Amino acid sequence: MPRVIVFDVNETLLDMRALDPLFTRIFGVVSARQAWFNQALQSAFVTTITGEYVNFTRIWATALEMTAARYGTPLSADDCAAVLDGMRALTPHADVPAALERLRAAGLRLAALTNSTEEVAIAQLTNAGIAHFFENIFSADIVRRLKPAPEPYEYAATRLHVPIGRIRMVAAHAWDIAGALHAGCAAAFVARPGMVLDPLVPRPDVIGTDMAEVVDHILAIDCSG
Amino acid sequence: MPRVIVFDVNETLLDMRALDPLFTRIFGVVSARQAWFNQALQSAFVTTITGEYVNFTRIWATALEMTAARYGTPLSADDCAAVLDGMRALTPHADVPAALERLRAAGLRLAALTNSTEEVAIAQLTNAGIAHFFENIFSADIVRRLKPAPEPYEYAATRLHVPIGRIRMVAAHAWDIAGALHAGCAAAFVARPGMVLDPLVPRPDVIGTDMAEVVDHILAIDCSG
Incomplete structure (x- = not known):
């Protein structure tokens, strides 16, 4: 899987x-x-x-x-x-649409999980023109616990009908990587300018300087089943 | 009391x-x-x-x-x-020694509670020349949970042999005020330059622009009883 x-x-x-x-x-x-x-x-x-x-x-x-x-x-x-x-009304980072396209073309399931409220998250991704890539847009607000607490990650896994270890959380924030790994997810860190991992947290197996590099690694690791 | x-x-x-x-x-x-x-x-x-x-x-x-x-x-x-x-090797803010002196002169018990380790906290307060004001110097490290989690405040109350509501936590950080109030302490906010309260947290009954003003309020409120 x-x-x-x-x-x-x-x-x-x-x-x-x-x-x-x-x-x-x-x-x-x-x-x-x-x-x-x-x-x-x-x-x-x-x-x-x-x-x-x-x-x-x-x-x-x-x-x-x-x-x-x-x-x-x-x-x-x-x-x-x-x-x-x-x-x-934010726009996506320039590397995002093509990266999402490649993951979808490879047959991977994609979702979003944010601390924004559901109403805001849907508006954000719709206005950014990328909402259609995601089969679900999850908000931590639903479980009334924000990332990096484990509940939002667990909620996403439940709603996606996969064991939590089959979730890979992609984030540009060390704190989100920490929360995802602690909850039992795999993770991928996008080292956008100014973003650094926390040495106190285990390193995720996917790290890239931009979303294209992250997707290269994900396609190599997560498409095999 | x-x-x-x-x-x-x-x-x-x-x-x-x-x-x-x-x-x-x-x-x-x-x-x-x-x-x-x-x-x-x-x-x-x-x-x-x-x-x-x-x-x-x-x-x-x-x-x-x-x-x-x-x-x-x-x-x-x-x-x-x-x-x-x-x-x-930090020095105290200029308003601190006289403020501690006034509280001690009024007969109040004083303690310190910090996220620094106990060894560091004792070195800090000793080097700053103010360790002698405190009957205890508590570190959150002892309970392996950092402020603003409730455990460090509860630990201090236990060690001081008072109900937690008889603790007044004095801090220049909104997050410490939030943790103290949530744990059941009273609190006092020192609004040092650049320090502001969080509107999401109840306002403490003592707020001052410096330690002298905070002590004025504490002497008015906490010496009775």
Whole structure:
């Protein structure tokens, strides 16, 4: 049985640099975009540790408030709406459509698994023009536990009707790789610029500098049955 | 029964800006220091979520490797040792000694609770000249779960022989406030420059812009009872 290839969405498939002009306009510095996303991840991880579930759209919004407070920048409701709207309208990284096409052509099953809410995730992948590659688009919101907790990965395996070891999670984030491996999935790391693995976590058997290289490895390993 | 005042250590009591020249020498930019500390927190939170406990000294070291990989900067063993040594030799924020003195003079019991290992925490507070203020210096390492998980706060309460609601955790980090409140402690937030609360977490009843203001509030609230 070949593996089902499950993709993380934000930063792995979709290019968040499209938000840079918006963050530069609001905060005066482009680095605020990464500061905001880092804060969102930190808040998400803290809610996961304390068990106080909050959906990711709300985490994005409150992380934006925190970033504005940290920078001493006024933040209007329109600014916040512009960021949340912007998250729904990202384009895929340039290497993504052809990579998904090759995996599908090889007969592999593809799905997405994201911390975004289901409604947002479907809008994101549809607007990016790549929703049709995935037989399912799963949100961690359904199980009210965010990645890297094991529940979202286990949920995806259940819904895909495969043992969790037959899932391969593809992500550009060390924390998603950590969560997937811990839950029992295989993993594949896309080492996009600035993305590095965590030496505290076992290395996945697939690592590539871009999605094309990751797909080369996946086709070599996961198509055999 | 008055509350026992329990202090977070790094950034709350001790000023990490002393490491700025070191990070500037290694990475060429001072912002690498915050990037490193953020990565250490992220790695710590991920290990906590996946249940793969790792002590904080190792997290500091591997987060430094990740930061070096991200910046494309060579990192020698001497550089790594210099950072770890630097963490043991931080000075207190200027407002800290007098604040601790006032709390002690009011008869309050004081302790420290940190994610640093016990050996490092004792070295840190001793080198900073403030170890004598604390009847205990607790490390989350003893319970092999890092803040903001509930176990370290519960451990401190047990060792201090008070119900957890009689602990007030003082911290400059929103995530520590979140963990303390979730565990059942009271909390006090020190809004040092760049530090902001998370709107997703209930507001603590003590918030001050520096340690002196926090102590004013604590003396007004926690000495009665």
